[in-house]
Amino acid sequence: MNRLGMLVDLAHVTVEVMNQVLNISRAPVIFSHSSAYSICPHKRNVPDDILRKLNESHGVIMVNFYNDYVTCSKTANLSDVADHFDIIKKVAGAGVIGFGGDYDGVTRLPEGLEDVSKVPKLVAELLRRGWTDVEVKAALGMNLLRVLDEAQKVRDSMKDTVPDDIPIPYEEIENPCRTSYGYGDINAGAVHSLSTVVLLLTLTLQTLLK
Incomplete structure (x- = not known):
């Protein structure tokens, strides 16, 4: 995947696989729709030690808005989602954060974030909590664009690498x-x-x- 310039998405894998991939991938990886395990200890969320590794490898975690991953319950609100942004920023820095609402794949959404038209309200909440314009812009897209760019650079550096096409028995x-x-x-x-x-x-x- 590194050789082809494909992004590696760890949103649905176990912690063991998270560690394995972070240890071997030359390109930054993403969690396209995951949240902070320290707030909601669901297996779909990301523990602090992985967040720190993600920072070291310049990857991105895109915060999921699904209630069950935000509060580990059927109800949540916009402030609960902002808490995930805050804790991830505290643990790993604003450079690893993105928006991963998962609007096309979930059945329950926080009060105040019922659809994409409400995303500006979350931006306003982050600004109210002391996030800078640069940090918010990074979370809205610049962090992910950086990962895409770095993945392409790794691809280009591996252009002479022979693919590993030997199948696993x-x-x-x-x-x-x-x-x-x-x-x-x-x-x-x-x-x-x-x-x-x-x-x-x-x-x-x-x-x-x-």
Whole structure:
């Protein structure tokens, strides 16, 4: 994904995967619609130690407006959402924050943020709480644009990198949530291992012939 210039979005992954990706990704990553775990300890939210890592890697967390992730209950209001902005800013700085309302994917929204027309009210609340114009503009879009730009720079720096096209053996990823789609028949693991060997031999020959 780094090589292709694709953004890595960690909004739906476990803390273990968050750490794994932050440790290996050369480009900044995003949480496209997540909030602060310290306020609402929901598995979809981001713990403080991850927020600090996100700051170090220049990524962005875009605050989700879904009530269940804002207050861990069915009700919330605009002030509750602003609290998430404040705590993330306190832990990791204003440079990692974005707006990730998730208006097209949730069933409950805070009082005062029922639709996108209400977003200026949240901006006004942040300004009232002492956020600067520069910090608000960064959260509204400049932080995300920076991440996009940096992801493209990483892509350009990896233009001569050979893609890692060696598939993972099916038996190593088999679990109740995964199908065998793309692996052929029931002997996919064996076939897969053979195709891996063939690919490695081909790459070796190509290297020797250069």
